[in-house]
Amino acid sequence: MKKITFLILLAIIFSNCSGTDEIETIFEQIENEENIMNETIFVMGDFIDGAHPTSGKVAVNSDKTVLTFTDFKTDNGPKLLVYLSTDANSTQYIDLGDLKGVSDDFTYSIPSNTDLLKYKLVNIWCVDFSVSFGTAKLK
Incomplete structure (x- = not known):
């Protein structure tokens, strides 16, 4: 102000x-x-490496409807998906869709009534090899 x-x-x-x-x-x-x-941010986090170098920031808007990647970067891989998950192994997850690219800023829609206290990790998941390329903890 x-x-x-x-x-x-x-x-x-x-x-x-x-x-x-x-x-x-x-x-x-x-x-x-x-x-x-x-523009109020509800939660945010920083990506950390998993099976591959992964960096950038992630945030959820105050309406809990949009997940935003900023300055995101990771390696290319086969069938990479974006999950909201309970843990890095994606034991329980919500699939937000295909990773839109390996570097840039992206947005994803969050399904209504998603419990972000339960699904507090953003996980770049490689389906073919069942590994996390990187995660960001939402806090």
Whole structure:
């Protein structure tokens, strides 16, 4: 909130000294800050290596409907799926679908009524070899 107030004050001060393009840019930055503050994350975690090097961040939105991968990276492999699981061995899991790629940012829909206290691991699961490429614990 202090950042937004500061940016508004800067916009007012610079409005006397600068053109309208710069003022519009400042107001766009303020809007972006507000949007980021309004997007609440329910849980998040960092990927750790399993059978293959895996890195990146994962987060679940406050509505518990979307799982977001950020700066994700792992090795390529046969039939890689994204699971919400109870453990790294995927004893119990919810299948979110095929891994969309081995590096980038991705989103997956979370089925309604998913118990994220029970299914607290995001697991990159290789079906052909029954191994986890990497996991992230949601906390």
